[in-house]
Amino acid sequence: MRRKLTLKDIARELGVSISTVSKSLKNSEEIGRDTKEKVQAFAKLYNYKPNNIAVSLKNKHTKNIGVIIPDIVHYFFTTVFRGIEKYANSLGYNVIICVSDESFDKEVINTELLANGSIDGFIMALSGETQLKNDYRHLTEVTEQGIPLVLFDRVTDEIKCDKVLLNDTEIAFEAVSKMIKAGRKKIALLTTENFFNVSINRELGYRKALEEHGLAVNENLILRLPFNEQIDGIYPFVSNNEIDAVLAVNEIFAIHAMGILQSKGMKVPEDISFIGFTNGLLSKYASPPLTSVAQHGDRMGELAAKMLIERIEMNFVEGKEEDFRTEIIKGTLIERESTVN
Amino acid sequence: MRRKLTLKDIARELGVSISTVSKSLKNSEEIGRDTKEKVQAFAKLYNYKPNNIAVSLKNKHTKNIGVIIPDIVHYFFTTVFRGIEKYANSLGYNVIICVSDESFDKEVINTELLANGSIDGFIMALSGETQLKNDYRHLTEVTEQGIPLVLFDRVTDEIKCDKVLLNDTEIAFEAVSKMIKAGRKKIALLTTENFFNVSINRELGYRKALEEHGLAVNENLILRLPFNEQIDGIYPFVSNNEIDAVLAVNEIFAIHAMGILQSKGMKVPEDISFIGFTNGLLSKYASPPLTSVAQHGDRMGELAAKMLIERIEMNFVEGKEEDFRTEIIKGTLIERESTVN
């Protein structure tokens, strides 16, 4: 078990000082040609790599970014994460990821853990419980310490920071309008209890579409599933209501509802249309394939990482603050066979 | 922007030495009651938290574990990761994740990046390219440095380390046997080019099942899709071969093939049966729902993390080596409507 080579080792071996070694490896002008070459050759030969931890301690930055998301087995978050990882990696940043599991406590613990020097900045989507409790002290703590933070998808106005969001309202409006124009009149909304900003906004778009097309909003056609994935609520809902279209805030709700109604003999899209959020594998491989809104997670992740890293590196030159941006990613309605044109 | 409190700050404020503060916060017996209480009260009041980086540098361990997987938008890997994260977190470890994107170079870069002090140990599933190239020098490098490593799912015999695997051969055998017993005779295998240990083993189980039940292996019924997801190859294959059952090494292949054949008028499971690996959302929500082998990613991840952390903490007491374990997780055949009983 070879121990890792340190500057001190090289210095001893070559009979020079540690500072000379350090400077040589950085190709400093201060050091003479011969010495530099000697040191560099030695370092290459024995495959010297600086100790990240020591560098981090000295330089006060870690080149790590912390990501906290509510769930990892989840198509959308996973694509966002891919976007973050790809962009961050290309700039030499590593990603430390924690999952809050939709729990407030875990979110708090994780952010405190990471905030103590492990990372240079955070990218987060709020946990369900956090949005429910509306308690963001752990986040103000973070921002007050000057740690850059960008929130995506599940955000809050309470925290002043960079944000990246989907145009939830607009795209929900677009989706519902599409179905209305195709002649649908009894359009159901499958959503979650609305302490989520995304649920609220999508519902807003849904209502607006109905209203602008002269359709009354029937509150009975809005199903708000409780937080803990009580997908079972869908069965009685779709069984007991006469509907000819469904907008669901995720693909699971949509596919599940579609399956139920198909088994009851309804034809998709002849008798009923479906549109879901999250353009994942489920949508692609359903039968019929599901029309759905692509949230462009990769793009969101990339943008979030870009904003974060800009802010991190701005801090070095003591940039100005308070000019937080919130960027909107435009969703795309991917039309498949679960709707008619 | 409040700067973080350090031991030095507390020491100065309280008129004691840094060592006294440090020891007080660890509740050392060396320090008198009053002093300890004073320090602890002050620390709590101003919410002192030690700097992780400094602690890591001093203690030579980071409480971080590095995970490198080929893909993150992938049900199985994602469940494994969840298992790792949950277990690691419960023991105070954080998880740094890198995705190799099935690329050898990225895998190498990422492992080298993390190996330089950022983590205490690795959990990895090999990238496709790595298994293809059969070049594992970056891993021997890691193990030679005494960094614990556990490989899961995509492993190699070339590296001596802890491993956790699915009983691929046995469970494939079981799956195929089930279909044979239900009267299927023309069973196709949808797999990948076999530089993957998993593909090899699953094929082994497939062949063994046929042979043990007195069925000849028809090489034409084995489709090896090239590495870069050339799922398009499935269409001509299932169109041009007469088959009554399919075993696929992942759910996407299975669902895709099922969709094609259904659109050609075949009834599932009356005319043809399907079994896939990866018991994900796709399997659950397909119509009909897909019988599939659950790989118990959560359990694999938890076990991998357990083995890794045991080895990490063993190192502290200079434990013995060379007694590497490879644990086998038993897959479970989840029977749904794509097969008959």
Place this chain on the structure above:
DNA sequence: TTGATTTACGAAAACGGTTTCGTGTTAATA
């Protein structure tokens, strides 16, 4: 030859902790 620069390098502080060891006080013992 002398003084001023430049060159090439080393000493040491710093990052923020942990830990060993030494020491001045006080309490216990002979």
Place this chain on the structure above:
DNA sequence: TATTAACACGAAACCGTTTTCGTAAATCAA
């Protein structure tokens, strides 16, 4: 009362870097 042990704390080394600053030797100008 003198000796020793226990107690409570501080000084300093250390982890592996980076970086500032000081300085001896070499080079230059006068």
